[in-house]
Amino acid sequence: MTTTDPFPTDWTPQQVEVMHRLRDWAVGFAELNQHLATWMRLPGSDANALGQIIWADEANAPLSPAQLSRRIGMTSGATTVLLNRLETAGHIRRSREHADRRRVTLRPVPAARERAHEFLALAGTEIAATLRAADPHELATVISFLSKIAGAATEATDRLASHRQELQRQAVSVRAR
Known part of the structure; x- marks a missing residue:
């Protein structure tokens, strides 16, 4: 695959608008996660991890610590410390x-799942209404595009x-000389 700098490329106004709306969703999702953190009385990173664990479990695809680490962008060591906090607090x-x-599976405890569901019932009203009102063909198009x-x-x-990884190998090679 050749690399292309996307910024000097001539984007249509519609393509630019899509990128703005994706950014708006990402910002809105991050803000909702901060509200979840407050609701659960957790640091933002812990609430994000707990949310990931609950969503995955509800999709019947529970996460391992390594999968969670990739999803939340933390090192395995930092993820272990975070998981220790969540486990000690009785959330997972x-x-x-x-x-x-040797394979570890992460599961939310029922009380944490219930508390998160209470939050979603309060916070998700507008999103749920928007999804329920959407035309099935529109949803199919959005699913395809977002996939x-x-x-x-x-x-x-x-x-x-x-x-x-290649840059790290090169750095090690240079230091070894």
């Missing part, structure tokens, strides 16, 4: 549910991680 539990007993955008973001993240 770690379990070994797989044949490979493509998420895939592109994943590709970019993977490419950047590979680039970072």
Whole structure:
């Protein structure tokens, strides 16, 4: 894949507007997460992690600590400290549910799930109303588009991680000389 600087590219006004709306959603989501943090009496990073754990569990795709670490952009060590705080506070539990007993699964405790649901019932009213009012064809288009955008973001993240690893290997090679 060749790299292209997106800024000097001629974007249509509609493409620029899409990028602005995606940014607006990201900002709004971050603000809602801060409200969740206040609601749960947690630091923002802990609320973000707890939200990720609850969403994944409700989708029947519970996270491992490594998966959570990638989702929240923290090192494995920092994620372990965060998980220790959440577990000590009684918000999550770690379990070994797989044949490979080394694999840890993160689950919210029922009380934390209930508290988060209370928050969503209060905070999600407008979003739920908007989703319920949307035309099914409009939703299908949005799902398709956002899936493509998420895939592109994943590709970019993977490419950047590979680039970072290559730079680290080069730095180690230079120091070894």
